[in-house]
Amino acid sequence: MRCSYCQCEIIRNLTVKELLFPFSISSQRCYLCQEKFAQITSPACPTCAKPGWTSMCDECQQWQQRYPYYDFCHQALFSYDEAFKEWIYQYKFLGDFRLRKTFITEIQHYFSHKKDWIVCSVPLSEKRFFQRGFNQVEAFLQAAGIKTQKLLVKKLNNASQSEKSRQERLAAPQAFRATENMTKIKNQKVLLVDDVYTTGRTLFHAAEILQTYQPKVLHTFSLAR
Known part of the structure; x- marks a missing residue:
């Protein structure tokens, strides 16, 4: 091994x-x-898992004002520190496809408690997919044996989030639209998955589309926060 x-x-x-x-x-x-890799432990924001907070963090309070009817709940496994940044660089930007298996054990343990949830990964634009050759989120979920539903399509090919400042990320326009599978999520529990939660802008944009189809519960998850 x-x-x-x-x-x-x-x-x-x-x-x-x-x-x-x-x-x-x-x-x-x-x-x-x-x-x-540093796993996230207490204290952490109960709403987004941001390390170091004992109650709702300042970022979540701002999102709550913007989306007052969204019962936001995000969970993550690891701190987005230098070690994780190095891993994501090798996996996502250098395209080392083998690294999709790095966190299989932790992913499988987390999803063992999500058996009856519909899982949706954050999609790439068509251009970005052909540049990279794979969707990094879909790949680590498949490696862990997690089945997903294609509920979203990314309609805009924006610059990579890593190339933007925080303010540029927060000001990004809505980049997603629904697929025909979206009708399946009404009154169902849905889990939206990304690789890293930084500002939250990507996940909130995607959740904004999902919410219009009335899921019973909508939570989000990422490997790192």
Whole structure:
């Protein structure tokens, strides 16, 4: 077995289940790569998981004013620190497709509590998809065995969020439209997934479209915050 991040060989004793069912062996990180990533723990904003807050953070208060009828709830696994930025750079911008498996264990654990939810990944524009060759969110969900529904299409090919200032991100226009699958979400629980939550602008734009189709619950999730 090789580390799902650095690709170095991992030597450990296999369990009986893994010996009998070798295909059940999930990707893992080596000890050093496990230590690189900081999982979000308390205190963190109860609404968006922003580390360091014991109550609703200032950003969430601003979003609540803008979307007063949206019962916003976001969860994330890791802090968006230098280690995570390096991983996302290698995976998303250098296109190392192998890294889609880096967080399989954590993703599967999180989604084990979302069995009856409709999962939707944030889409790429057609141009961005052909440039990158894959949707990074869809890829890490598929690697973890998570089924998704295509509910949104990105209609605008804006500059990458990483190339924009915070104010430019917040001022970005609505970039999404609904697909024909959107009729399936009425009175259903929907989970919208992205790779990283920074300003929240992308997720709120996508949620704005989803909400018009009356899901019972709409929550959001990202690997990092």
